[in-house]
Each structure stands twice: as structure tokens, then as C-alpha cells.
Amino acid sequence: MTTEISRARRPRNRKAQLAEAAAELFGRRGYHSVGVNDIAAAAGITGPALYRHFQNKQDVLGFVLLTGVDKLAERVHDAVSATEDAPERGLRPLLLAAAEVSIEQRALTALWRWQGRHLHPGDQKEIRRRAGALLGQWLTGLRGLRPELDAGEADLLCFAALSVFGSVGDHHATLPRDEFAPLLARLGEAVVRAPLPPPEPSAAPAWRARPQAQPTRREELLSAATRLFRERGFHAVSMEDIGAATGIAGPSIYRHFASKSDILLAASRRMADRLTLGLEDSLAAASDPEDALRRLARSYVDTVLRSDDLIAVYASELANLPERDGKELRRLQRGYVAEWVRLLRELTPALSEPAARIAVQAALTVVNDIPRTRRFSARPTLSTELTGLAVAVIREAARG
Known part of the structure; x- marks a missing residue:
């Protein structure tokens, strides 16, 4: 009788409740800091009861x-x-719908951007398949809107527009609903309509053409570690993994770094220094706020293209640093973005601080995302394209 009553009272949407609780915990504390019992407790059940619905924590995330x-x-x-059917007429409703969903599912957007690497390979493949089918439809519409684009250019612009919408998962700035979604849609449209430079098949990307000195052992370790942190997440990488990636026995790493967090700190400080230097140079050479923003866009693109793994780690792993170091580096992150926001508001004083911040984050996210996507990383004009896309987003925001 008791068992029958218990079953009768069990909510039919228990699986959805568990998923909602897990999404909130993963987003707030990070995937590795959340256990199965934490998810179960947040949903008001016991740990063993969760296994009636999911095999493990990874299954929940998927x-x-x-x-x-x-x-x-x-x-x-x-x-x-x-x-x-009607690319010109249908574009704005599509972008507005995508913006609204991104804002409504903001926590989920952040979860995919920063925790998706922890998925089971099968779930990763399935998500790519479903998202790819949707992107294919977007591409058909864009090719109708801009028939001069080749397939690669249309793909680049569609992906960049999705990065604009995904950018809401990278920050907490907000606006009233009737302002937020239209602004995000406008920024996405600026990307979709942005002009692209003519192809230069024989030109080698400038950031790869620079001669590189033979890296030291410390540099090899730092490079390998940041790549692994980006691919697997800080918690999933051991000192032995880092050593194996460079052909060094794990204990030998301690001659160069005191701990794994020491490696993360070195990588994060290097990224912060590069961004700060680019900011200072851009401001020193600029003639006005608009010129400063263009220079900053070029500087940021160049820095990201030379520091792809570093920027990914700098953006996502600071929570794993000692509190004092993490606090200092987050202050530097906020200060860098604040300079972009200040310049944009100087250019357009009527633009609110949250609106300016949303636009700046959208521009930065486009630059962050595209080089990490294999099918775009070898484009010979990528540097110019990324700069143009970032500037297009900023200019659209400046229109107010």
C-alpha cells in the first residue's frame, strides 16, 4: 500500500525537475563541483532515486x-x-525569435558554452547533429538574402550571429525585455549584413607568419597545459596529463611550476598582460573614441589569434585560482571590458551602460568563438573578417 501511494505521488515530470535543478547547480558552481547527491537534494529526492531517471551526472548534463x-x-x-521563402522579410523575425530564446534560456546558454565539453561524446555528436540541421536552414535563408556569398562566407556569418546570441551566457548585464531582445537582434543583423573582405588564397595569416623562437621547457608545459585545460576543463587535467603531453615525467613539472593552479595562474596573467598592453597601445594611438574602438577591435583580434587557448582558459577557469589571485584577475577582466564600454558611451552618450556592455560582450564573443571552430581557423582573411564583424557590432550599438 505504501509503495503504491509513493508511486502515485511521484511527479510525472520528475526527470524535468532533476534536469532543471542540475542546470542551475552546474551554472552556479561548475560541473565538477556538483555531485549526484547535490542534484537529488535540490530536487527534493534521495541520491539513489535519481538513478531511476539518469545513469550518472554526465547523463543529466546531456x-x-x-x-x-x-x-x-x-x-x-x-x-x-x-x-x-522570403529572406528579406523573414530575417528580422528570425533574429528576434533567436534573441528572445537566448535571453529566456540564458542559464542554459551559459551551460552549453562552458560545460558542454563535459558531455559524453555521443551526446556531443547528437547536439552537433541537431544544431547543424538548424544551422543548415539558417544558411539557406542567408544565401537567399546575400547571394554574393560563397558557402564558407555564409557559414561564417551565421556562426557569428549565433555567437552574438550566445554572448548573453558570458555576462550578467541586462535590460528590460522589450529592449534587450530587439538590441540583440539588431546586433545579430549587423553581423549578418556585414561586408566581408575579398579572399586572398595566397596570403598566409599574419599571426602565423611571424617567426617563433624555440620554446623553453617551461613554455612547452604552459602551452600544453592551457590546451588541455581548454579541451577538458581544469579539474579533468592532472599534472601527469600535462607531463605526458610534453614528454616529461609528472614530477619533473614541479621544477617549473609549484602546482597545477600555478600553471593556470601563469596562463591567466599572461593573457591579462597581453590584453592590457593592447588596450594601452590602442588608446595611446587613437584620435577619438571611434578610432580607439577600431584599434581595440584590431588589437583584440590579433591577441586572440595568437592566444587562442589562453583566452579560453582566461575566460572560463578563474574560479579555480586561489581567491586572491582570482579576484585580481577578474578585476582586470572587468576593467578591460569597462574601457570598451566607456569608449562606446563617449561615442553615443545616450546609450545606457547595460546596453553598451551587452554590445561589447557580443563583439568580444564573436572574436572569441570563431577561431576556436576548426572550419574557420584556416581562413586566410580571418583577422580582417573578425575585426570587421566586431566593428559592425559596435557601430550598430552606437546608432542607439
Whole structure:
């Protein structure tokens, strides 16, 4: 009798409740800091009861993100279909729908951006398949809107627009609903309509053409560690993993770094120094706020292209540093973004601080995302394209 009553009272949406609780915990504390019992407790059940619905924590994460992709596809389906039949008329409704979903599912967007690497490979493949099908429809609409684009250019602009929407997962700035989504949609449209430089097949990317000195053992370790941190996450990488990646026995690493967090600190400080130097040089050479923003965009693109693993680690792993170091580096991060915001508001005084911050974060996210995508990283004009896309986002925001 007791068992029958218990079953009768068990909510039919228990799996969805667990997923919602897990998404909140993963977003707030990080994947590795959350245990199965934490998820169960947040949903008001016992740990063993969770296993009736999921095999493990990784299975929970996969369910959360796959469900999110399906919700996105469902919400924008009609708008995407409209762009295939009438690209010009259907573009703005599509971008507005995508912006609204990104804002409504902001926590889920952040979860995918920073915790998606912890998915089971099968779930990663399935998410890419479902998202790829949706992106294919977007591409059909964009090719109709801009028939002069080749397939690679259309793909680049679609991906950049998705980065604009995904940028809301990287910060906490907000606006009233009736302002936020239209602003994000406008920024996405600025990217979709941005001009692209003509192809230069024979030109080697400038950041790769620079001669490089033979790296020291310490540099090899730092480079290998940042790559592994980016690919797997800080907690999933051991000192032995770092040593193996460079052909060094784990204990020998301690001649160069006191601990794994010491490596993370060195990588983060290097990234902060590069950004600060680029900021100072841009401000010193600029003639006015608009010129300063253009120079900053070029500087940021150059820094990211030379520091791809570093920027990813700097953006996502500071929580794993000792409190004092993490606090200092987060202050530097905020200060860097604040300079962009200050310049944009000097250019357009009527623009609110949150709106300026949303636009700046969108521009930075486009630059951060595209080089980490293999099909774009070898484009010979990538540096110029990224600078143009970042400037297009900033100019659209400056229009007020």
C-alpha cells in the first residue's frame, strides 16, 4: 500500500525537475563541483532515486543540453522556414525569435558554452547533429538574402550571429525585455549584413607568419597545459596529463611550476598582460573614441589569434585560482571590458551602460568563438573578417 501511494505521488515530470535543478547547480558552481547527491537534494529526492531517471551526472548534463537545443529549434522553426521563402522579410523575425530564446534560456546558454565539453561524446555528436540541421536552414535563408556569398562566407556569418546570441551566457548585464531582445537582434543583423573582405588564397595569416623562437621547457608545459585545460576543463587535467603531453615525467613539472593552479595562474596573467598592453597601445594611438574602438577591435583580434587557448582558459577557469589571485584577475577582466564600454558611451552618450556592455560582450564573443571552430581557423582573411564583424557590432550599438 505504501509503495503504491509513493508511486502515485511521484511527479510525472520528475526527470524535468532533476534536469532543471542540475542546470542551475552546474551554472552556479561548475560541473565538477556538483555531485549526484547535490542534484537529488535540490530536487527534493534521495541520491539513489535519481538513478531511476539518469545513469550518472554526465547523463543529466546531456539531457539538459539536448532538451535546450530542441526547445530552441521548436521556438524558431516557423521563423527559420520563413527566411527560406522570403529572406528579406523573414530575417528580422528570425533574429528576434533567436534573441528572445537566448535571453529566456540564458542559464542554459551559459551551460552549453562552458560545460558542454563535459558531455559524453555521443551526446556531443547528437547536439552537433541537431544544431547543424538548424544551422543548415539558417544558411539557406542567408544565401537567399546575400547571394554574393560563397558557402564558407555564409557559414561564417551565421556562426557569428549565433555567437552574438550566445554572448548573453558570458555576462550578467541586462535590460528590460522589450529592449534587450530587439538590441540583440539588431546586433545579430549587423553581423549578418556585414561586408566581408575579398579572399586572398595566397596570403598566409599574419599571426602565423611571424617567426617563433624555440620554446623553453617551461613554455612547452604552459602551452600544453592551457590546451588541455581548454579541451577538458581544469579539474579533468592532472599534472601527469600535462607531463605526458610534453614528454616529461609528472614530477619533473614541479621544477617549473609549484602546482597545477600555478600553471593556470601563469596562463591567466599572461593573457591579462597581453590584453592590457593592447588596450594601452590602442588608446595611446587613437584620435577619438571611434578610432580607439577600431584599434581595440584590431588589437583584440590579433591577441586572440595568437592566444587562442589562453583566452579560453582566461575566460572560463578563474574560479579555480586561489581567491586572491582570482579576484585580481577578474578585476582586470572587468576593467578591460569597462574601457570598451566607456569608449562606446563617449561615442553615443545616450546609450545606457547595460546596453553598451551587452554590445561589447557580443563583439568580444564573436572574436572569441570563431577561431576556436576548426572550419574557420584556416581562413586566410580571418583577422580582417573578425575585426570587421566586431566593428559592425559596435557601430550598430552606437546608432542607439
